[in-house]
Amino acid sequence: MAKAKRSVGLIFFPAFDWCITPDHPEREERLLYTRDQIMEEGLLDIAGIYEYRPYVAEDKPIQRVHICVPSVARRVSEPHRIAVGGSMLAADLVLDNKVDCAFALLRPPGHHANRVVHGARGFCTVNNEAIMVEHMRRRLGPSIRVAIVDTDAHHADGTQDIFYNDPGILHISLHQDGRTLYPGTGFVTERGGPAAYGNTINVPLPPGTGDEGILYVMENLVMPILEEWKPDYIINAAGQDNHYSDPLTNMNFSAGGYARLTEMLRPDIVVLEGGYSIEGALPYVNVGIILALAGLDCSSLREPDWKPDCLRQPQHVMPIVKNVVSEVRRQWETRHQVKREDVFGRGTNYVRDRSIFYDTDQIVEKQHERIKLCNDCSGWREIYSQAAGGRIGHTQVAIVTVPWLACRNCRREAVEAYERLQTLGRFDQVFYQDCERDEYLCAPDHHEPGAL
Amino acid sequence: MRVIGIDVGGTNTDAALISDEGIVLAMVKTPTDHDDILCSVRTALEEIIASHKGPFPMELHLSTTLPTNAIVEGEGDPAAVVAIPGPGMNLLDYDFGFPVYSVKGYVDHRGRVASDIDPDEVLSAARQAWNDGARALAIVGKFSQRNNSLELAAKQVVEQAGLKFSQITLGHQLSGRHGFPRRIMTAYLNARVAGIQQEFAAVIERLMSENPIIAGVRILKADGGTMGLAESCVRPIETILSGPAASLTASLALSRRTEANTVVVDIGGTTTDIAVIAGGEPVCQRGGAVIGGFNTLVRALYTVSIGLGGDSEVRIHDSGVVLGPRRVGKAAALGGAEATPTDAAVALGLAELGQRDKAIAALKKKAAGAFASWESLAQAIIEAFVLRLCTAVDEVYRTLENVPVYTVSEILAPPDIRPRAVIGLGAPAGVFIPLAAEQLGLPWEILPYHAGANGIGAAAARPTVSLSVHVDTEQEQMIIPELGLRKQIKQALFDQKQARRAAVEHTLAYAQGLGLEECSEIQIVEEEAFNVVRGFHTVGRIFNIRAQMRPGARRVR
Structure with missing residues (x-):
């Protein structure tokens, strides 16, 4: 019988009874053909590949990352909790040394979900990887270093938002250039907040980039950076929409390319993100990822319609890719030479005003964020968030967050702010999030109608 | 119609005759002759027929171990596989351990032919197989359960070329389930044992013509059901592991419990088999039967075997008792050398068997230095047995309840399979099942006929x-x-x-x-x-x- 060279924990949860709407790309049969292909290839019979059943996540792990307005219960459905639970289980399997690596092959996806959640955007409500990483940190302590490499064709703006000022996380997103694709962000200039400058790395790629271009980025940028940064864990947010057959994007990557990428990256945990060529790409890409994780030969893996032409990039692509790589490399190498005030100003706070559109739920959020520029920790944060549209009506909330390893001053100021904001009467709710103490408060607490 | 059930087991051949009303009319037990299984069947059959009064026609239900033994012992026709894998996992990585010749052609997951076979290539693969000594052939394509046209075309190529394989098994005929490597193994084994089953069928047909009172023959399957003799020649692989299935069928036939969910515990001398009935039906293996190291697609009942039985070895460890998985031989009460769980039961008066004083003597010897008295050792043995059994039952249910599921509704509202009663079979069941059931907080039932239950199971299938x-x-x-x-x-x-x-x-x-x-x-x-x-x-x-x-x-x- 076949035997894996590295053991793989597979949390496969296709959620065959969940969809956004029946003809939405995020619909019931998204992983149907993937299931058929995995079963037909006999991957679950391979010694060293083990399948696990996900569990339903409770509120707390979600609150470690998200501020769900008005409450976790209201925003996060059971399918989302299962995807979250499955991702956390993937991490637990690796942390407990039950397997060498794990693949949370599940939906709904999560990488467009920001810290503040008023609804769904980019098909995502809560961020599976981010909740998983926070769960790992809860288990192992704040000193662990985690690298997230997001290989979805869409910029991982949600994950970037959550870890933007987090020095413990390195977030690398490879994606189709934001000028040509949702969500329209992810430029090389987005490099992280004042406490984590340089830890956010964006690699926007021109439409048409194929195996040659993406593997060039892996070899000449991603792998050297990882080697230097030395993460304790590497997580791959594995979107599969760089595939040449994907209906929503314009890239040229193949299943074989994804397998090769996985072999190079050797991630500890892989979490599925997007990818909507459900018949032509996902079955083959997912089999490729599983084989690559298990250390098995992927060279006979090919899409049925694959021809050498499928992989040919337009001529102009490679020079652009090489330019992006050299620019991002330069930025990486000089990140410590950049003066903080040159980027974040000379004030006592770093302030960011944004308008965030929730395309899936048709909500517009206006956000004012203020992070204390602190020399002793990464700084406490205050967010005013006003959202309207969709089915939520209008809401205005304030949020206070305390980072891991917060200094005494920052925690004190944050606690005071939480008290003060409640007295203002301007906000429907005020939230307090303290990861280190695992304390998540909300005033007034939201109660479901009919509940006590 | 009256039914004779015959189960050819490893040690004994059990036969039972049941009436139209389901009453056991006769039971026979003869030692199995491994060199001549047919002789064992014939002997059992003749004894039953001799005890059978009147001109009533009978149906014969047979659980044959011939294909099972052939697979485990590596016998049967030399066989090979022509595989149509298309792109995917490297066929070499499956490490089948038998000859597999790969040819071009591919059916995708929707059953669309993505590329055709090349008849010349198929023919040269089949020729190669023949020249390498194969006399039975299996042709198996990836996703052939979604489109069998490539397998059929390949078969036609081989037949038209006049290659005289004794048997050509096509993968899609064996199962509708996914699993290309399992389909390859199932088809390979099927091709290998087809000749044996055909020979067996011919003998049975002769037996029928000699005994016109036998109106029909049915062959037992791994899922506890039966199939016709002709069908068993096409799909002999379905007959594997029908012995264990017969024992579970017997419990379904004999139980008076009305609960839909029960756990069936068959306690033997060496092992205890645990099976699960949920919603009134036995639970099947998730992937399919595993036999001789081969994963197949054969639908088979789910049973878990643990190394714990009436004759298990008793070891004293840190003033506690560890049982099994080794068997030490018969109980001291029956003349064995060492104290066994059976002796503990006999000594404490929980069971009547052999000589109680011998059981006590063996326990005394074992207790020396570690236990205050033979009584306390005997008690500890019984407790250890019951604890081990309950833990195993619990693990079985935890495993089944953690089988991956693919819908939100199954995660949120999993089907209730937890047992509501314990059904016990086997000689030591009378001692241990009531105690285990008490610990599990469940009612229990001990089935009669534990000595020849498999014959009854075969008849009742x-x-x-x-x-x-x-x-x-x-x-x-x-x-x-x-x-x-x-x-x-x-x-x-x-x-x-x-x-x-x-x-x-x-x-x-x-x-x-x-x-x-x-x-x-x-x-x-x-x-x-x-x-x-x-x-x-x-x-x-x-x-x-x-x-x-x-x-x-x-x-x-």
Whole structure:
């Protein structure tokens, strides 16, 4: 019988009874053909590949990352909790040394979900990887270093938002250039907040980039950076929409390319993100990822319609890719030479005003964020968030967050702010999030109608 | 009709005769002659017939171990596989351990032919197999359960070339389930043992002509059901592991419990087998039977075997007792050398067997230095036995309850399979089952006839028939791999109800075609329905349905 060279924990949860709407790309049969292909290839019979059943996540792990307005219960459905639970289980399997690596092959996806959640955007409500990483940190302590490499064709703006000022996380997103694709962000200039400058790395790629271009980025940028940064864990947010057959994007990557990428990256945990060529790409890409994780030969893996032409990039692509790589490399190498005030100003706070559109739920959020520029920790944060549209009506909330390893001053100021904001009467709710103490408060607490 | 059930076991051949009303009329036990299994069957049959009064016709139910033994012992016709893998996992990585010749051609997951076979290549692969010594052949394609045309075309190439393989098994005929490597192994084993089963069938037919009182013969399957003799020659692989299945069928036949969920515990001398009945039906293996290290697609009952029995070795460890998994031989009470769990029961007066004083003496010897008295050791042995059994039962349920599921509703509201009663079989059951049941907080029942239950199980077994129906309305196709059926359908006319009806009708027709007059209810056991969407428009539906004749056993008193 076949035997894996590295053991793989597979949390496969296709959620065959969940969809956004029946003809939405995020619909019931998204992983149907993937299931058929995995079963037909006999991957679950391979010694060293083990399948696990996900569990339903409770509120707390979600609150470690998200501020769900008005409450976790209201925003996060059971399918989302299962995807979250499955991702956390993937991490637990690796942390407990039950397997060498794990693949949370599940939906709904999560990488467009920001810290503040008023609804769904980019098909995502809560961020599976981010909740998983926070769960790992809860288990192992704040000193662990985690690298997230997001290989979805869409910029991982949600994950970037959550870890933007987090020095413990390195977030690398490879994606189709934001000028040509949702969500329209992810430029090389987005490099992280004042406490984590340089830890956010964006690699926007021109439409048409194929195996040659993406593997060039892996070899000449991603792998050297990882080697230097030395993460304790590497997580791959594995979107599969760089595939040449994907209906929503314009890239040229193949299943074989994804397998090769996985072999190079050797991630500890892989979490599925997007990818909507459900018949032509996902079955083959997912089999490729599983084989690559298990250390098995992927060279006979090919899409049925694959021809050498499928992989040919337009001529102009490679020079652009090489330019992006050299620019991002330069930025990486000089990140410590950049003066903080040159980027974040000379004030006592770093302030960011944004308008965030929730395309899936048709909500517009206006956000004012203020992070204390602190020399002793990464700084406490205050967010005013006003959202309207969709089915939520209008809401205005304030949020206070305390980072891991917060200094005494920052925690004190944050606690005071939480008290003060409640007295203002301007906000429907005020939230307090303290990861280190695992304390998540909300005033007034939201109660479901009919509940006590 | 009266039924004779014969189970050829490893040690004994059990036979039982039951009447129309399900009353046990006769039971026979003869030692199994491994060099001549047929002789064992004949002896048991003749003894039963001799005890059988009157001119009543009888049906013979046979659990044969011939294919099982051939697989485990590496016998049968030398066989090889011509595989049509297409792109995917490297075929070499499967490490099959038998000759597999790979040829071009590919069917995708929707059953579309992505590339055809090359007849010349198929022929040279088959020739190569023949020249390498293969005399039976299996032809297996990836996704052939979705489209069998490449397998059929390849078979035609081999036959037209005049290659005289004794048997050509096609992968799609064996199962509608996914699993290319399992299909390869199943088809390979099937091809290998087909000759043995055919020979066996010929002998049985002769036996029937010698004994006109035998009106029909049915062969037991791994799922506890039966099939016809002719069918068993086409799919002999289905007969594997029918012995253990017969024991569970016996418990279904003999139990008086009315609970739909029960745990069946068969305590033997060396091992204890745990099986699960949920919703009135035995639970099957998730992937299929495993035999001789081969993973197959054969539908088989789920049983967990633990190394714990009446003759288990007793070891004293840190003033506690550890039992099994080794067997030490018969109980001291029966003249054995060492104290066993059976001796503990006999010594404490929980069971009457052999000489109690010998049991006590053996326990005294074992207790020396570690236990204050033989009584306290005996008590500790009984407790350890019960604890081990309860832990194993608990683990069985935890495993089943953690089987991955693919829908939100199954995660949120999993089906309740927890047992409501314990059913015990086997000689030591009377001692240990009541104690274990008490610890599990469940009522219990000890089945009678523990000495020859497998014969009763064979007699009580009913036919099982199950088909997988795959409907793809976008491609306007309905496929039933087990029947080799690919039928054009009209999309506009086909909905889920229609698909369900087609599944039931085909299963019924198939059962009737096999000569099953008393067809019990046809039920849908698995069902999936999906939209096929192209560019934000639904262009078709996919239905996957599995229908079966409701399995079960005849009631026996």
